[in-house]
Amino acid sequence: MTRRSAPAARLLTVLALLAALLAGTAPWAxxxxxxxxxxxxxxxxxxxxxxxxxxxxxxxxxxxxxxCGQSSPARGVIGGTNACANAEGLAVTTDADGKFGKKLPVAEPPKPCPCVVHVATVTGEKAQTDAAFKVAGHPVKALPAETGNGQLAMVTDTRLDGSSGILTWFGSPPARKFTFTVGNVGSTPVKDPVFQVGTSHGVFAPSYEEQQWRGTIAPGRKAQVQLPVELTAGAHGSYLVSLKYGGKVLAEQPWGVGRPWGVTLFWILLCVVVPAAVFRVGMAIVDRLRPRDRYAHGRHRGAQRLAELTVRLTDLRPAQQEQGAPGPARSDAPSTTTLPWFTPDTGPGGTAAGQLSAPPDNSQTTKGNT
Structure with missing residues (x-):
């Protein structure tokens, strides 16, 4: 009995040592x-x-x-990036082992100390950490007291509600409603929480703005929150909307904004319409200032008046004859016209010298010898 139980005891001891070893190394990992x-x-x-x-x-x-000022490693950057010396910040890239080392110039943050050196990722999966630091000569002020034990945590249903209208197509600022659901996992109610909503484009860090939500979330309860988000006029491309509460990032939502093609169409039309209008104005000025042919215009005008006068005289002549008005006698005999290069004696209507002509009708006839 004793011999059989000895191997089992040894096996249990080895298993216990392995369990203790694994339990001890897990926190280290x-x-x-x-x-x-x-x-x-x-x-x-x-x-x-x-x-x-x-x-x-x-x-x-x-x-x-x-x-950053008004911060601590335990509570993070309470005032957000507005409490940091952003102008003196530096970017650094980690090596293949995830390590880095770089000198950082010391600058006074806009908020009083306690201060920290805040390091956070710019792209990809979010990660951040803080190290306590003191800026010599910078004022120090106690951190604001925590309000109760209420704590908000992200639950589900994170989205951007809304759509772009026709004005956004012409460069109006795109706007959405950032909708999310939070729950109070603390032991006290959270009243009128203040969130930080930020937008980032490309590799730039998000710029956060504080927005207060009116309402109370009881312990163990959830609430749906909507906060407005707006970009600058003419914004387009891939954006990222971030939500922070208590110095921690609770949610992120990508936002793809289309290009405002209406602005491009406006500039194309402007480049076509303005030159055409200038050309038409220039041609009108040239047409007004150029000299005109007065004689040619007078000839055309005189010929038109002569034609109108002839038509009027033709219409008036029969009326004058019917009323017995004096006028030139009409002759049924055809009128002959002497051409200017013929003399009256040799014209087509006259008698030539040496030619005989018929006696007129009213002349006396001579009788011959009877």
């Missing part, structure tokens, strides 16, 4: 996978610099390093 940041100095003055080193980040990831 998780810690190794989490991104970390270390600083060469915990305090420095404005104008100096510190060396920031990181490990455990995604390989070949683009990161942004900022010095």
């Amino acid at each position: 998780a810690a190794a996978d989490a991104p970390t940041v270390t600083l060469s100095a915990s305090q420095a003055g404005t104008g100096g610099s510190i060396t920031v080193k990181g490990a455990g980040w995604r390989p070949k990831a683009l990161l942004m390093m900022l010095i």
